[in-house]
Amino acid sequence: MRKIPALLDHYSNPRNVGSLPKTDVNVGTGLVGAPACGDVMKLQIRVDPNTNEIVDVRFKTFGCGSAIASSSYLTEMVRGMRIEEAEKIRNTEIARELCLPPVKLHCSMLAEDAIKSAIKDYRSKSRNVRPTIGLMG
């Protein structure tokens, strides 16, 4: 049987679609838009505060097939990754894996922006809740 191209596979069978509870202090939410076309991506991660590992991840994307495939691929990539690693992901890695044509590069940029923004949200939430250990005692 011929292998289904990754782009088509992730577009027609997207992984990890859905939401995580925003009120959970270990959940970070990224909501980003692509200025080039107006598409929107919401990406949520749940982080284990002891290890900084991404233990769960969900997305909802209102956009083109390449944006949906990029977010689906990204969710598989970041599960189990530490947030310090995940924030280094470049959209070019996603675009290369999915063989996106140049006009669709901005679709993978949406996924890079979304994971960065979700990590930022997680960090600002956890800063407000947990005192920094260095400041205590």
Ligand code: FES
């Ligand atoms: Fe709107 Fe991509 S341009 S779906």
Ligand code: FES
């Ligand atoms: Fe705009 Fe894909 S995200 S065309």
